[in-house]
Amino acid sequence: MNWQLRTRAAGLNVLIPLVAVVLALATVALLLVAVGSNPLDAYRDMWNAALGDRFALSTTVTKTMPRLLAALGIALALRAGLWNIGAEGQLYVGALATTAVALYAPDLGAPFLITAALVAGALAGAGWALIPGVLRATRGVSEVITSLMLVYIGIQLTNYVLEGPWSQPGSTFPSSPYVPTGASLPVIVGGTLLNAGALVGLALVALAWFLMSHSTFGLRLNAIGGNERAARVAGVRVSLMIVLAMAASGAFAGLAGGMEVLGVRGRLVEGFSPGYGFEAIAIALLGRLNAFGILGAALLFGALDAGSAGLQTAAQGVPASISQVAEGLAVAYVLVGLGLASIIQRRRAARAALRAAAEQPASGEPDVLPIPTESVVDS
């Protein structure tokens, strides 16, 4: 599996993303100075809007949720070396299915309707991800392009439904009718935006963590991601695992979409996702494919989103898009950091091999090669 995705030394796993984030914020500060704004003011406003009070925190958490879930799904697939670029599409399709169930299923009241709607969303997302999964498992077609194509197909499909059968005459933008209250995720902390979806999110973090590190499923995915051929020789059912991994990944993304509908807006709105599914890829990387790291990275992105929305309203003249600049830079710096780590490790290993050859010309190999045993980077 690509060394970029997992580094073993826990230290570097936290250090590189942390340094990258700090550098990104510093770069953004420079940018703000260049356009004549005061970065300190801007950051202070962002902080307030994201973390300043209970309400702000709830905004942050709310904006974290869809990114978190999608990223968990992407990380799961990535352990097997599968790139689920199509999370954005699965998100939309999941939202579509959730809304459909919420609107048309018999209103059996809160727990049942919500569960049914969310399950429908997860299944729809899983189904949408199955297409690239099956194509990859049976025909070896790259899941990158197929899932990417399905993103825009999914978005247009959703738009069709919103502008057609579900269109609301007189509304300013295409959206579905509101879902019944029985399908809304209840707010759990009064006076804030924090809805029950946050609990679901936490539960899913635990589930993802468990799946990735403590289940036979995760072990096999790791094996496939590490060396597909060796996994097959060792008896792993590679094709089946690929399909299952993509489906699971899609389920997470579909759930994310459904929760946005039921928890945040109460209806399906055209273009409701500002690119959660794509940001999730960056978040998965930032979080080093670790469930808790992803939680942290998703919170960061959520905070940036909430904070920059606050910037807009603070009429500082600093637009909300600054958060995307920061996000892009943060991941770019992580990529640089990983690249540097790899270059350094390769140089070290080469030097060590030369030393070993010079010191012991014809005796046996050392038992463990002179590279850090907890390897800094995977192959």
Add this chain to the structure above:
Amino acid sequence: MTENPPLVRLEGVTKAYPGVVANDNVTLDLRAGEIHALLGENGAGKTTLMGTLYGLHRPDAGRIVVEGRPVSIHGPRDALALGIGYMQQHFSLIPTLTVAENVVLSLRGAATKLSVQGGNARVRELAAKYGLDVDPTALVEQLSVGQQQRAELLKALARNTRILLLDEPSAVLTPQESEQLGLVLRKLAGSGVGIFLVSHKFSEVLGIGDRISVLRRGRLVGTLDAAKASRAALAEMMVGELRSVDKRPAATMRQDAPPRLEVSDLWVPSERGGFAVQGVDFVVRAGEVLGVAGVEGNGQVELTEALAGVRRAGRGTIRIDRQSLKGGRPRRARRLGVTHIPADRHRSGLVATMSIEDNLVLPVADQSPYSVLRVLKRRAIRKLARRLIGEFDIRTPTPSVLAGALSGGNQQKLILARELSRLPSVIVACYPTRGLDFGATESVQQAILARRDEGAAIVYVSVDLDELLSLSDRIIVLHQGTLQGELSAAVATPEQLGLLMGGAAAA
């Protein structure tokens, strides 16, 4: 050939890698217009020597003299500038381009540049001159292997190569194509080109070569005129004396022990098209070790992969304990009790980015006590790992070390531990002691023999004749995918085996 001053002279070339001396003080020369064959088993150092001449690696000692002048070859570009061309076993052709386009590409930046149109003409010209029948406008990927090789040759010729290095060129050719190649090489030599031809086939070196040099374990054993050489002499030079070998205690294997592995008329397809294994039959009984000898690349890997269910057989049957195994399904083979120690540890044997204990538990992860309802029980896995690490003497500080960080010997022991810890019915081991030091080799052999004593049937592929002679009960020899002979290990000699490995009929 007449007494021309040598075109190229390698003097005292030595090249060592950690653990092995690939070339040990080798002195050879090549005359203009001569075809000089290099004979030897794998690991004898022939390819390393060619690589040194082509600049792929620098020698630790010795020098290279081209037409009387000592030269320093830092890389392929230097070699090309000196007129040295190298046809390696892996072609450096771009499959989606035509033959002419490949030639034009290789001439980019050289003195004689060509346009794409000019390329077609030049290729035709060269093809006619040397009798190489290749269509310059054909896409490389659509050519047969023999034709691709001719395209490689044309590439070298277009650069006015004067010293041509060929590494096992007929390994991938049919007998007819080999003959044609021989004619072309003769013509080339006739026009003054000096050719080094690496081979392990007697027929080839005796048929085409003017002189033959035999390498063994990095040393030059001797150089003969082809006219004065005989197969027997060459075989003896190639494999050496029978060293005093401690025959392992043979299990008391009864003649009526049940057959555990029955292979009948097995044909296994090769990646390059055609068949890597052609019509092989044998039977291995419980408690018996069948050694498989042969120079690398004659179908051993494909055979073992088919037996392990990793590769689909084309024709024929494989039966384990009387049950048939046909399709490429490793899981079925495992269920039937086949364990596989693959030829290439890194590619097929273990997952380098996973820990030792994860690698060990992978095939049995869903069985108790290692998991319950899909939940891994880390303690049980740790216990398994510790037990196997101890039992198979895997040297590692902890079981959580990544498998990729282990030395080669320990990696092999890891694979053994994973495979042999169950009770196998058939063990298919392909080069299990390759690259291991003495201690690791001992451990590996002991472990496999222990299972033999418990009644497993063993197929043991190796290039080391001493090893095969000491471990096996019977030995078969594979050459170009066909069974050349079946000998009892007790009476076989290295010379006999050497002859069979080179393709001579059984003595």
Add this chain to the structure above:
Amino acid sequence: MNSHFFAQLLVATVALATPLLLAALGELISETAGVINIELEGMMLCGAFAAVWAAHGSGSVVVGFLAAAAGGLFLAAIHGILCLFFRANQVVSGIVLNIFALGLTSFLLATALGPTTSPVATLHSLRVPMLADLPGVGKAFFDQNVVVYAAYLMIPCVWLLLNRSPLGLALKAAGERPAAAESLGVRVTLTRWLALSICGVLAGLGGGLLALAAIGFFTENMTAGRGFISLAAVIFGRWRTTGTAAAVVLFAAADGFQIRLQALGIVHIAPQFLVMLPYLVTLVALAGLMRRMRPPSALGVNYLSS
């Protein structure tokens, strides 16, 4: 729907197709050498923004287009540094750069350019004297701006580059078998840098055309997915020049058709299905014809020259 409708459709198609064509041809060159640019969208966006910014500052459309090329090249350079030097995964880099480009252009629009800026000068159309009078096709093909004419010429130029020049051979070799290419004397990394840079320039120009052809404004996210359509065109066109150009025309026509239908108020064909057409046909092609859809073997695979 009469001949007038189709004539208008043709005009719309050519106008819609040109930015796509430029980006797609650039991506084709890049992918031939083995570098995939998911951030094609971002390159176009940077090009569009740079074009408006520069045209606003200088008052000249020419400067605007030069800036557009630079804008696309800017993003391509970052992609190159991340992937060709730091060996980052090309897909990840692409996605991240899209996010970055969107954020940066939106940010600079709000701060440096400002929404109150008046529109910049746009391109005039250049009538080709007699050809523009041809019935039906004349206006569509021969009464366009100079960049469109340049784009026409691009098609044979790119074809010649890829299929008849030694550089084209080197590009193909780098994208197919980098190791073998290197041993043939091709400097793979350098070749990929070259291909990537050309892609950046062309994609930037495509974005610049979007802004400067008629509108004269830059709006947030004005490329609206065109980069992805161009990506799909290269795939659907089977990594061939003629195929890519044909795919672009097809996709632009579908888009034009959908727009015209909406304008005329015809509703029985849902526009969204026409909008999703490029992606749908590409997916179907990938799913069904995999054997004939062969991307360059080393596409997206970073090469380490040891």
